[in-house]
Amino acid sequence: MRMHKKFLVGTALALAASLASAEGAWPIKPIKLVVPFPPGGGGDITARVVATELSTRLNQSVVVENKPGAGTTIGTQFVAKAEPDGYTLLMITDFHSINAALNAEKLLPAPLPYDSFKDFAPVSRLVNLQIMLMASNKLDVKTVADIVNKAKATPESVSAASPGQSSPHQVAFLQLEDMAGIKFLQVPYQGSGPATLAVMGNQVDLAFAATGPGMQMAQNNKAVAIAVSGPTRDPKAPNVPTIAESGFPGFSVQSWMGIVAPAGTPASVVQKLNTELNLVLKDPQLAEKLLNGGMVAAPSTVDEFSSLIRKDADKMAILFRAKAKK
Numbered sequence: 001m002r003m004h005k006k007f008l009v010g011t012a013l014a015l016a017a018s019l020a021s022a023e024g025a026w027p028i029k030p031i032k033l034v035v036p037f038p039p040g041g042g043g044d045i046t047a048r049v050v051a052t053e054l055s056t057r058l059n060q061s062v063v064v065e066n067k068p069g070a071g072t073t074i075g076t077q078f079v080a081k082a083e084p085d086g087y088t089l090l091m092i093t094d095f096h097s098i099n100a101a102l103n104a105e106k107l108l109p110a111p112l113p114y115d116s117f118k119d120f121a122p123v124s125r126l127v128n129l130q131i132m133l134m135a136s137n138k139l140d141v142k143t144v145a146d147i148v149n150k151a152k153a154t155p156e157s158v159s160a161a162s163p164g165q166s167s168p169h170q171v172a173f174l175q176l177e178d179m180a181g182i183k184f185l186q187v188p189y190q191g192s193g194p195a196t197l198a199v200m201g202n203q204v205d206l207a208f209a210a211t212g213p214g215m216q217m218a219q220n221n222k223a224v225a226i227a228v229s230g231p232t233r234d235p236k237a238p239n240v241p242t243i244a245e246s247g248f249p250g251f252s253v254q255s256w257m258g259i260v261a262p263a264g265t266p267a268s269v270v271q272k273l274n275t276e277l278n279l280v281l282k283d284p285q286l287a288e289k290l291l292n293g294g295m296v297a298a299p300s301t302v303d304e305f306s307s308l309i310r311k312d313a314d315k316m317a318i319l320f321r322a323k324a325k326k
Helices: 003-027 040-056 068-078 095-105 142-154 166-182 192-200 210-219 267-281 284-292 302-325
Strands: 033-036 061-068 088-093 120-135 159-162 184-190 206-210 225-227 254-262 295-297
Touching: 003 068, 003 184, 003 192, 003 295, 033 040, 033 254, 040 120, 040 192, 040 206, 040 254, 040 267, 040 284, 040 295, 061 068, 068 088, 068 095, 068 120, 068 192, 068 254, 088 095, 088 120, 088 295, 095 210, 095 302, 120 166, 120 302, 142 166, 159 166, 166 206, 166 225, 166 302, 192 206, 192 210, 206 210, 210 225, 254 267, 267 284, 284 295
Parallel strands: 033 061, 033 088, 159 184, 159 206
Antiparallel strands: 088 254, 120 206, 120 225, 120 254, 120 295
């Protein structure tokens, strides 16, 4: 019996030492960064830029894997159920907080298959951004006022593409509807990339895009840049007004992106990831790459990012509650 106990104790100590050693050596194999959006959108582009630099810093491959669908819940659920060993990460945007709010208000077709807070370990915010309202060439508009006038003349005649009700894009359309007293014909897409492609192809009238791709579309005469969603003009698009200064003071919808890991991921791994991501984001050349895409590098502590996710969920819950009462 004593020998048996000694064996068990020895095995447990050896296992603990092995785990500690593996944790300390992290990463010893490629890391998967899941992006719950299709390729081509702002989230996908940001993930790939950051993953490339993070690979260099960690001396280990960081592979981006797109798992789009169901308002980001497919990719998000995949990571929630992944082994919490630091080798599966998730790129999130404020979709994550918006979904949490919709779930809390029981406004989703079915409950989320994960807990937006308990099932994830926040790592770091990556960027802040605002989005740009783009109009198809066929709509023949130049300003927000032009759009509002068309929408008022014939309700639901102006189509608006967005990556589903859990997207900041749709939140922006809902806020504009409320403030202008209009109604768009909402057309869902599986990501901002496909939505903006639909605008360029004149299949829908409006969509919000990241400012970098939006300006490229406008400069190539593929669509018309109407206005940006934040409280100030974008430094990469100084001639494009805000929606707030286009007749709707107080209008502001801003977005963010960040990385989380499955809950239970060792704190030392989370902290190492946070440290390395912060160093990546503080690199001037990478920050310039992000800025060219309409993203502003915004590194954070683990606690700051955790607070942001919850704060935005609370804010969105209030918005959806008020909308449901109308």
